[in-house]
Amino acid sequence: MSEGPALTAGEQTMAINGGNVVYEILGETGDLIALTPGGRFSKDIPGLRPLAEALVEGGYRVLLWDRPNCGKSDVQFYGQSESHMRAETLYKLVTALGEGPCIILGGSGGARDSMLTTMLYPEIVRKLVVWNIVGGVYGSFVLGGHYVTPSILAVRGLGIEGLLSVPEWRERIEQNPANRQRLLDLDADEFLKVMLRWLNAFVPKPGQTIPGVPDEMFDNITVPTLIIRGGENDWDHPKRTSLEVHCLIKGSTLIDPPWPEDAWERAGEKFAQSGGKTFCLFDTWVQAAPAILDFLGK
Template identity: 55%
Template sequence: MAETEVNGGIVVHEFIGPEDGQVVVLTPGGRFSKEFPGVREMAEGIAAGGKRVLLWDRPNCGNSDIQLYGQSESHMRAETLGVLLEKLGIEKVAKFGGSGGARDSIVFALMYPEKVTHLALWNIVGGNFSTMSLAGVYILNEIRTVRAKGIEGILQLGGAAGGWTDLIAANPRNADRLRALGAEEFERVMTRWLDAFIPKPNEAIPGVADYQFGEITVPTLVIRPGVNDIDHPPTTSFRVHSMIKGSRLIEPPWPEDAWEAGGAAREAGTGNIFDSWVLASPILVDFLDGKEAGTATTVAWNGRPGA
C-alpha cells in the first residue's frame, strides 16, 4: 500500500497482479473503501487473468484524505485519479466501476478520454428514486447539520454508506482538514454537489448530460442490473448502453436478486452488497482480451430484460 499527494491531499492506493499486466482501475460505489467486502475479491479475480489492478481509496473514502471541491464529488474524484495516474507514470488504463463507481468511471472517461482504453460499468445509478436517495445519503443531512451545528457537527456525523465519523476514525488528520475547510465552504461545496442529484430529464445518470455519452468512443461493456433493483434500475443501464455507440449490454453473472440479497445479508451480518461482484471478474478479463464477454441482453415487449 502506498500514499501519493494529489491536490493537497493524500490518496492511499495499491496494486494487485503482475507488474507487466494491463492496468485496470477498479472503483466501488458509495463512500466505501478499497477494503470494503467484495472489492478486493473482485480485484483478485481480475488479477488472476493477468491484469494489474489499481485499488484506491478515493477522496472521502477509506484511509485517504477528505477533499471537497469541483463540480460534483464524481468530478473531483476523476480529477484526483487523473493526477494520481500522472504521478504514478501510468498513461493508459481500463476503467471499471460499479454503482457510484460506474458514475465515477463515466465522468473519468469524459474528463480524460486519452487515458482510457476500455470502460466497464455495472449497477448504474439513475432514475428519480435512486438519484434522490443519494441526495439524502450524501448531501441533505450534511447541509442541515452544518447549518445547525457548524463544522463540529459534521465531525460527529455518521452514515450508513460511510460517514464522516468513519473517515476521521480511519484517518485522524481528516478532523483537522474539515476544521480548516470551515462550515461556510463545506456548505458551499455540498450545495454545489447537490445539483448533480436533482433528477433532470436530460441526465440518465446524476451530473452527466445525455449528450456527453456521445463523446465516449472506447470499447464499453455494460452489465445489466437485476430486474427489481430499485437503486440501479435496468432502464438506466439500457439508456447508457443506447447512448454509447458500439457498447455491449450483457446479462448479469449474478442472481437477479443479488443486490437485494446482499443488502439483507449486510443487515443480518452474514455478507455484504458487493459480495457477488467477483462473479464478473472472468467476464471483465475476457472483455479486455477481446473475447466475447457474457450473454447479450434483449428487451421484451414489457420493457423488462427477456430472452
C-alpha cells in the same frame, strides 16, 4: 498536526489537489486496471478484492484506491459534483504513476466515477467496464439524502464542528486521524455551497441519465465499453438506466448480469437485518470476472 493513516503492506500515498490519496497496485505484470467500488466505500470493502485478485489471475495489474472521502484518504470538498472530484483525482493519480492509457472498471457509484473519468479524460482510458449503474428518481434521491444532506444539516445546526457528529466523517477520522483537523479547517459557508452543488447533481433532470452528467457527454466515450445490466427489479441501479447508457455509448456491449437478478435486493435485506454489520452488497461482483476478462481479451 494529527498523524495520517496507518498504512498496511503495499499501500502508498500520493498528494493530489491538496489531499493525500491512499492506493495500492496488485499484480506484477500486465496492463493496468483501475477498479473503483461504489458509495463512499474504501478499497478494502468486502467483495472488491476478490474481483481484483481474479483479474490479476487473468494477467492484469489492478489499481485499488481510496477516493477522497473514502477509507484512509484525506477528505476533500471541491468540484461540480463528488464524482467530478473523483474523476479528476483518478486522472491525476494514473498520470502521475505513468500508467495511462489504462482500463477503467467500476460498479455502482464507481461506475459513474469511471464513466465520468472517461468522458473528461479520454486520453487515459483504453477500455471501460461498468455495472450497477445508479439512475432514476429513487436511486438518485437516496444518494443525495444519504451522502450530502446529513452534512448540510449538521453544519447548519452546529457550525463546522457539527461534521464531527456525522457518523460517516467519524469513520474517516478513525481511519485517518488527520481528517479531524481537515474538517475543522473548512469554512462553513464555502462548505455549504459545495454541498448544495453536490446535492443538486442528484436531483433528477431531463437529459441526465446518470446523476449530474448531461447526456451529450456520453459522446466523449469512444473506447470499447462493456455494460453489465442492472437487475430486473433493482431500484438503486435500474435495468432501464443500463439500457439507456447502452444507447448513449455508441458501439457499447450490454450483457445480462452474471449474478441473480435479485442479488442486490437480497444483499440489501441481509445488510439491513444484520443492523449494518454484515456487508455483502459487493460479494457477487467476483462473478463478473470471466465476462470482464473475456471482453478485455477481445
